[in-house]
Amino acid sequence: MIDTLTLRRPDDWHLHLRDGAMLNAILPETTRHFARAIVMPNLVPPVVTGDDAAAYRERILKANPRKGQFEPLMTLYLTEQTDPEDVAMAHASGLVKAVKLYPAGATTNSASGVTNFENVRAVLEKMAEIGLPLCIHGEVVTPDVDIFDREKVFIDTVLDPIRRTTPGLKVVMEHITTKDGVDYARSVDEGLGATITTHHLVINRNHILVGGIKPHYYCLPVAKRETHRLALVEAATSGDKQFFLGTDSAPHLDGAKETACGCAGCFTATNTMSILAEVFEKEGKLDALEAFTSINGPTFYGLPLNEATITLRRGNPVRYPAKIDTENGPVTVFDPQMPLHWSVEA
Numbered sequence: 001m002i003d004t005l006t007l008r009r010p011d012d013w014h015l016h017l018r019d020g021a022m023l024n025a026i027l028p029e030t031t032r033h034f035a036r037a038i039v040m041p042n043l044v045p046p047v048v049t050g051d052d053a054a055a056y057r058e059r060i061l062k063a064n065p066r067k068g069q070f071e072p073l074m075t076l077y078l079t080e081q082t083d084p085e086d087v088a089m090a091h092a093s094g095l096v097k098a099v100k101l102y103p104a105g106a107t108t109n110s111a112s113g114v115t116n117f118e119n120v121r122a123v124l125e126k127m128a129e130i131g132l133p134l135c136i137h138g139e140v141v142t143p144d145v146d147i148f149d150r151e152k153v154f155i156d157t158v159l160d161p162i163r164r165t166t167p168g169l170k171v172v173m174e175h176i177t178t179k180d181g182v183d184y185a186r187s188v189d190e191g192l193g194a195t196i197t198t199h200h201l202v203i204n205r206n207h208i209l210v211g212g213i214k215p216h217y218y219c220l221p222v223a224k225r226e227t228h229r230l231a232l233v234e235a236a237t238s239g240d241k242q243f244f245l246g247t248d249s250a251p252h253l254d255g256a257k258e259t260a261c262g263c264a265g266c267f268t269a270t271n272t273m274s275i276l277a278e279v280f281e282k283e284g285k286l287d288a289l290e291a292f293t294s295i296n297g298p299t300f301y302g303l304p305l306n307e308a309t310i311t312l313r314r315g316n317p318v319r320y321p322a323k324i325d326t327e328n329g330p331v332t333v334f335d336p337q338m339p340l341h342w343s344v345e346a
């Protein structure tokens with residue numbers, strides 16, 4: 001049995017770092033293991049312009065305890081007022097690596113997102129021209145579409161049409177949760193990627209709802225039935241170039257989750273690598289872990305692979321904190337409900 005595993009240092013292609021006290025508290029959980037991360041722009045107010053992204057990047061670098069060892073890859077939050085020239089400048093300077101599309105109302109802090117896709121056409125065309133990827137939270141918000149169907153309906157009625165009317169646009173389907181998402185990502189040869197989160201490889205909708213409601217398993221897109229989880233595990237462990245890790249680690253204070261109208265988001269930065277090693281090992285696919293965490297993502301984004309490595313070692317169950325303390329209260333770390341045997345060497 002393999003008991004050590006050395007990988008190129010992983011990157012996280014979908015991460016929420018927040019700001020202020022939360023940023024200070026949770027950033028080390030990511031920088032301990034990860035070299036780079038695509039940083040989501042859904043702050044309040046959102047990161048809309050190149051100037052906003054430059055200022056946010058400085059705040060992240062200032063908060064980083066491991067100076068020089070972590071590179072935040074910045075994104076812009078697409079609004080119906082976004083200026084294509086500002087996007088092009090932020091890309092040309094090397095600051096911005098993607099633009100993020102939130103359908104207005106789809107998820108946490110998405111109120112400034114897009115309602116009428118015609119109003120962002122010029123930005124999308126500019127992005128296709130300059131090769132800047134569009135990262136998409138792929139759920140419709142139509143009230144009469146069941147929340148468990150919102151990803152599939154989005155693929156059919158929004159994503160596919162956008163891709164067809166904007167040839168050459170590079171797209172990342174963020175945090176896919178369905179077999180439909182896996183199949184769509186595989187139906188296209190070039191220019192389409194899909195991130196898969198850590199938690200969607202572990203939980204299905206029963207984890208949220210059976211035996212009492214579990215707010216710390218509630219995230220968006222909401223976890224689906226087991227057949228979909230199995231499709232995600234198959235995709236992540238396949239090594240196929242479309243699929244790469246985007247943890248979507250999304251901290252909220254416990255007080256904001258354990259309440260009558262709790263926020264969506266699972267916080268997995270702390271134990272992601274141990275969980276992934278466990279999942280890949282169970283599938284007999286440890287040899288595909290590096291493709292998922294460290295190769296397919298940078299290859300899609302056209303960025304160099306990390307030269308540094310991390311080593312995972314198999315042993316007694318790994319201990320990790322149940323909560324991370326912030327100035328304003330604790331954040332619960334995702335509980336995978338299984339012992340984790342792979343620890344990351346310091």
Ligand SMILES: NC(=O)N[C@@H](CC(=O)O)C(=O)O
Pocket residue numbers: 016042107108137218219220221248250251264265266
């Ligand atoms: N995934 C989540 O459930 N929440 C994310 C937003 C998002 O990625 O949709 C957040 O910012 O909290």
Ligand SMILES: [Zn+2]
Pocket residue numbers: 107137174175220221
């Ligand atoms: Zn999202």
Ligand SMILES: [Zn+2]
Pocket residue numbers: 014015016040248250
């Ligand atoms: Zn997210």
